[in-house]
Amino acid sequence: MTPAWQPSPQQELLLEACVAEGAPAAAARKAWLGNTDLQQLEGGSQRLLPLLAARTAPQEIDAGARVLIQGAYRKTWYQNQLLLAAAREMAARLSSDGIPVMLLKGAALSLEYYRDAGARPMGDLDLAVPTGQARQAVEHITRAGWTPEATPLTATMTPGRRRDSGWVPGLRPLAGFDERYFNVRHAHGFRHANGLGLDLHWHVFQGDCEPDADEETWRNAHPVTHRGSTFWIPAPEEHLLLLLAHGARWSPTSSIRWVADAATLLRACPDLDWDQFLAAAVRRRQTCAALDLLRYLGTRFGVAVPAEVVRELAEHPVTPKTRSAHRRSSSRPTPLTGVTELSYLHARYRALRRRSPGACPAGFFRFVCSILGAEHPGQVLSYAWREGVRRLRGIR
């Protein structure tokens, strides 16, 4: 089965139109625009249209398509400016309380690598704070008018579908942001009444939630000043790894933009410290994702990835369990993925019991209930049953 991170041939053509240079890029744009109906475009490709607009000269495209693609660029520019303004406001609030703010993913990529506010859409604003200051940060964010969203259970659960039947998590109350939650989840979404979204990360990588997991990332980060506000940005080596780890995961909207993000970052950083990248990949247990995606990027898009980096990633010992978890996370969720999710929750439960027994309720089921925001185990069991059936039937 083709992993979710791998673009289809038509998506590859669009990516080539966006990230290649010179004549091959122009040829790809001509071929893609010539055989694509914009009205039928899937979500992953639609997210690349602003970048295509930025790379396409007016004479390369017919007037009708140009209006739509330029519109996608303008909308991205507008939304990104508002999200960056929100980032500046939150940085001012948080830094006044001694909390540093790191920009991740879209916001950092826009400022640091694309250097074009309209080229790279951000669905929401990804901000990271040090794990130990997460609770304070949540309080500041809610005081600024942002409401915590419901705890997301799986990547397949979109709010509209959660209302099908049975129990579903409600909006997470402020009291639900406690040591247990910070120990399991890496981030939580907040929504402002104006429609903007913010993802607060207290851990940078999904599934890497040890209290000291991000110390190296913060140590290697560098400050950037944007319109008078100072943010931290991950070192390019860590950021590249984050893009690959995130891109490797299955998502309801095809995550193919990882190709454009990674290629843009690598072109902007010809002196990338590959030893630092490899060390981060090992430390974060992301060598499988890094290997698969970098090998593809080098082979298909000609992006310069040193052969010895690929070799070292390939030779790094990986347990069958880790390899299997990587394969599962790159595919549409199945009932078996639920076992991986439960296994992860159990590992986090044991870690918390060891570290702070007082913060952990007695019994794994009670722990799961508190993470999901359920009142009793019956709600979780009924959810697990419905979700299992849904995945078995392949319903999105």
Add this chain to the structure above:
Amino acid sequence: MHYRLNEPDVIQETVEGATLIVHSRSGSYYSLEGSGTVIWNAVLAGHPVARIEAWFANGSEGERAAIRDGLRAFINALLAENLIVPATEAATQVPAAPGTAEPKPAFAPPELRKFTDMQELLLVDPIHDVQPEAGWPLQKEPPPAS
């Protein structure tokens, strides 16, 4: 009289001859094209309004009066929306003549298009929900009620 951008609240950029402007406090979005973009960029470059008027006007007195009226109305609209503010200090350098980088367009009363519903602007799908000849943010007309 000369003006400057109302920073940091207002952010603007000109892309392919069209100017995109956002007021980050209100969330309002504005767009300019044609002579509106030329005048906007001349104002932000520090040109006094009288110089912009003189640059456009090379015809009859009647034409000059129309340009003056159009310019005043446009500047007043920009001030009313808090997109520009009077500059308290003169520009440190004399800017180049407005529009020297491009051929001078015929003067047409500039139109400041304004879109205020931020939630709607964020929700409009730029491919499926828009007028095909205008693009985002102009939405398709809703189908007539049956």
